Amino acid sequence: MTLRLDLIPHADVVPEGGYSSTGGLRALRTPASRRGVLRGMALSALTLGTLSLTWGDRKAHAETGPGGLEGWDRNDCKDAYPQGYEEDKDTGGQFRTAAGACFGGEFRSSEYCANGWHRSGTFGAEVYATVSSSCSGKNxxxxRTPDGRVYRCSDGNLTVTKNGTTNTYFTICRALVR
Structure with a gap:
């Protein structure tokens, strides 16, 4: 069936025999116009479509970072820590005074991050490397902290050679996601 615009009646033309009132809109002070009804339908569809994006339990999927690093796209690491964990405060960096978010590592700081993931490479006397062994093979x-912010906790190692002595530390990069 093809829609023909010439068959749609005009809003200001009364059909032969007049209108028969259903009484459904009698409580309105002004009668509904076609534009008003269409606007209401469009807003309802937009609201329903937007709301449907929040329904259901979205499955976690691994996100991929620089160099093919895989990380969880959810707010836990239940595979490695089934009972959860108590977040540790950062030992340095810009979130040192913020609520704890990451767990483990000898040091936790935003200073170990590059583009939201743990640094990799040599910087002066420090060598950074990423690891994927602490969270079921993910990096x-x-x-999510109580204030609603979401952080990425990315694992790595920091190796420092000083005065002929080399030490390697398990470090956590804490980066703000949103």
Whole structure:
């Protein structure tokens, strides 16, 4: 069936025999116009479509970072820590005074991050390397703090050679996601 615009009646033309009132809109002070009804339908569809995006339990999927690093796109690491964990405060960096978000590592700081993931490479006397062994083979996971912010906790190692002595530390990069 083809829609023909010439068959749609005009709003200001009364059909032969007049209108028969259903009484459904009698409580309105002004009668509804076609534009008003269409606007209401469009807003309802937009609201329903937007609301449907929040329904259901979205499955977690691994996000991929620089160099093919995989990390959890959810707020836990239940595979590695089934009972959860108590977040540790950062030992340095811009979130040192913020609520704890990451767990483990000898040091936790935003200073170990590059583009939201743990640094990799040599910088002066420091060598950074990423690891994927602490969270079921993933390098990072996301964590939501009580203030609603979401952080990525990305695992790595920092190796420092000083005065002929080399030490390697397990470090956590804490980066703000949103």
């Amino acid at each position: 990072a996971w996301k964590w």
